[in-house]
Amino acid sequence: MDRLNQLSGQLSPSSKQALLQKNPDDVVIVAAYRTAITKGFKGSFKDVGSEYILTHFLKEFLDKTGVDPSLIEDVAMGNVLNQAAGATEHRGACLAAGIPYTAGLIAINRFCSSGLMAISEIANKIRVGEIDCGIAGGVESMSKNYSAANLTPKVDPSLLKNPEMAKCLIPMGYTNENVANKYNISRERQDVFSADSYQKAEKAVKNGAFKDEILPIKALLRNDGQEKEIVVDTDEGPRPNVTAESLSKIKPAFKGTTHAGNASQISDGAAAVLLMRRSVAEAKGYEIQAKYIACSVAGVPPEIMGVGPAYAIPEVLKRTGLTVSDVDVFEINEAFAAQCLYSAEACNVPKEKL
Numbered sequence: 001m002d003r004l005n006q007l008s009g010q011l012s013p014s015s016k017q018a019l020l021q022k023n024p025d026d027v028v029i030v031a032a033y034r035t036a037i038t039k040g041f042k043g044s045f046k047d048v049g050s051e052y053i054l055t056h057f058l059k060e061f062l063d064k065t066g067v068d069p070s071l072i073e074d075v076a077m078g079n080v081l082n083q084a085a086g087a088t089e090h091r092g093a094c095l096a097a098g099i100p101y102t103a104g105l106i107a108i109n110r111f112c113s114s115g116l117m118a119i120s121e122i123a124n125k126i127r128v129g130e131i132d133c134g135i136a137g138g139v140e141s142m143s144k145n146y147s148a149a150n151l152t153p154k155v156d157p158s159l160l161k162n163p164e165m166a167k168c169l170i171p172m173g174y175t176n177e178n179v180a181n182k183y184n185i186s187r188e189r190q191d192v193f194s195a196d197s198y199q200k201a202e203k204a205v206k207n208g209a210f211k212d213e214i215l216p217i218k219a220l221l222r223n224d225g226q227e228k229e230i231v232v233d234t235d236e237g238p239r240p241n242v243t244a245e246s247l248s249k250i251k252p253a254f255k256g257t258t259h260a261g262n263a264s265q266i267s268d269g270a271a272a273v274l275l276m277r278r279s280v281a282e283a284k285g286y287e288i289q290a291k292y293i294a295c296s297v298a299g300v301p302p303e304i305m306g307v308g309p310a311y312a313i314p315e316v317l318k319r320t321g322l323t324v325s326d327v328d329v330f331e332i333n334e335a336f337a338a339q340c341l342y343s344a345e346a347c348n349v350p351k352e353k354l
Contacts, residue, residue, distance in 0.1 A: 015321045019293055024279035027123045027292040031065040031274040033215045037235050040142040040266030044232040047222045050082055050141040050270075051089035057139070057270040058097035060215040065274055071284070072103045073131035076121040077272075078114025078138035081145035085109040090139065099135070112333055113297075113308075114138050115271060120295040122275050132280045137272030146266055167302040173263070175305050176336035177256040182304060183342045187257035190337035191247040194262040197334060198242035205238050237265050262337040294320050306339025310346035324348055 035057050038044045045053055054077070062069060075094050079086040085107035094105055110117045115138030122134035152169075159165045170178075179185065204210060216233035247261040281288055296319060298311035309332045317323060330349045334340045344354055 016326050019291075019320060019322070022278065022291075024277070025127070026278040027126045028276055028278045028281055028288045029273050029290040029292060030276055030281050030286040030288055031061075031067070032272075032289060033061055033064060033213055034271035035217055035269045036214050036232050037237055037267050037269040038232060039236045040146060040268055043143070043236045043268060044221060044230060045141065045219055045268035046143040048141070048219050049089075049144045050079065050086055050139045050268075051093045052219070053141060053217070053268065053270050054090055054093040054139040055096045056217040056219075057215060058094060058099065058135075058272070060217055061135075061272055061274075062098055064215060067133075067274060067286075068284075069098055069100055070102075071133045071276075071280075072099055072135055074122060074125060074134040075099060075103055075105045076108055076118035076134065076136045077105060078108045078110070078116070078118040079140060080109055080111055080114055081140060081142065081150060085114075086139070103134075112335060116295070117297075119273060119275070119292070123292045123295070126275060126277050132277045134275055135272050136275060137270065139270035141268050142266045143268050164302075170303055172305070172335070173254045173258050175303055176258050176263070176338050177254050179304050179306055179336070179342055180257050180338040183338075185257075185338045185341055187252075187262075188244070188248070189341060190257055190262045191244045193337045193341050195242050195244040195247055197337075198239055201235075201238035202240055202242075205235060210235060237267065257338070258336060264335050304339075306335055307342055307346070309333070309340075309343035313343070313347045313349075324350075324353075328353065330354055 035053060036044070038046070040046070077086065077090050077094075079090065082089065087105065087107035090107060091105040094103070095101060106118075106121060108114050108118050108121065115136075118136040118138060122131075122136040125131045125134065155165065155169065160169075180187075180190070214233055214235075216231050218229055219232050221228055221230050242261070247259075250259040250261045252259045253263075275292065276284075276286065278288065278291075294316050296312045296316035298308055298315055300308050300311060313330070317327075324347060330344070330347075330353050332340050332343050332349075332354065344351075
């Protein structure tokens with residue numbers, strides 16, 4: 001009965017004050033690290049696959065956190081492009097990195113939110129008492145797995161006549177054009193937003209804002225028939241001196257407003273968090289970085305798939321009893337400028353909080 005009461009208290013909507021309280025059964029994050037994010041096809045991870053990236057990253061993750069591997073009871077890893085979301089090779093990566101075979105692996109594919117869903121999976125298992133400690137994250141090698149053949153699902157021809165099925169096959173770039181057209185988001189606004197994003201990233205790199213969260217790992221780089229080992233420790237995406245004016249000169253990719261400068265790049269990399277029950281983390285002496293509160297998922301019409309945050313954010317705020325003013329920082333996936341702009345504006349998120 002006590003356990004049921006605890007679960008009931010955790011699942012009920014709470015005020016901000018209640019959410020900030022510390023309880024033994026809280027789900028907490030005790031470590032959060034990532035690799036550098038490199039450019040697909042031409043960056044530092046272009047010659048290694050996701051299993052290589054994940055193996056070496058998890059080795060560094062275990063070493064950096066100092067966690068006893070025997071404490072890890074489950075691993076959830078998000079992945080989009082590998083066959084079966086990388087279940088086999090990423091299980092092997094966990095074992096090769098030193099995680100015991102007693103900790104299973106669940107491979108999760110929910111496209112861009114796969115890593116977040118992995119965190120939700122482990123958090124919920126801790127919350128309901130199935131485990132006390134787990135690792136959640138994501139890994140992707142777009143260099144090895146991004147291709148037209150891999151991105152085009154095989155669908156029975158008879159179903160292609162169904163309009164709902166057909167909508168799910170629309171390339172993402174075109175869905176962003178749909179968002180821009182539907183909500184009257186001009187290319188100029190997209191370029192201004194994108195330039196601001198580049199400038200924030202450039203400033204953060206120069207100030208070392210990401211230094212403590214990146215775990216350097218070694219990779220093999222092959223060029224002109226030569227192979228050498230390098231240390232990968234710096235993000236390759238941020239571009240220096242980007243302005244709205246410079247972005248305005250880039251040719252659109254889809255005969256509209258979307259182009260390489262106001263859309264996210266093709267990337268390789270990995271990230272993970274170590275989650276524990278608060279009572280376990282405190283007993284083991286781990287420093288608690290954050291408390292996991294809630295997660296919400298919202299489906300939207302496939303033809304405007306990028307606006308999911310515009311519906312998921314209000315839902316999670318409603319469930320937790322919070323308001324936009326209660327939250328200091330919002331991070332909305334910047335897949336495309338138009339969908340990010342619309343999502344922020346629909347939720348009344350101030351620019352300074354993005």
